[in-house]
Amino acid sequence: MTSNSPSALKIDKTAFSTVPLGDESDERVYWCSRSPHERLRHVEVLRRINYGDRTAARLQRVLEIVKLSQL
Numbered sequence: 001m002t003s004n005s006p007s008a009l010k011i012d013k014t015a016f017s018t019v020p021l022g023d024e025s026d027e028r029v030y031w032c033s034r035s036p037h038e039r040l041r042h043v044e045v046l047r048r049i050n051y052g053d054r055t056a057a058r059l060q061r062v063l064e065i066v067k068l069s070q071l
Contacts, residue, residue, distance in 0.1 A: 009049050 019025065031039060 009045055011049065 034042075
């Protein structure tokens with residue numbers, strides 16, 4: 001990623017095509033051939049495109065660790 005600005009992250013809509021849902025694609029093969037680091041970087045790019053400036057906030061905590069009292 002070259003820029004942290006969400007406005008710098010644009011999608012080239014001419015690069016897309018539509019196919020029937022049941023068609024096999026090489027997309028899975030492509031992403032499986034990428035390293036985990038590359039995949040995670042791309043998830044971050046998509047997150048910034050979708051949520052814009054709100055990505056600066058931390059993710060919400062969904063679990064808390066609580067000590068149970070002994071019976």
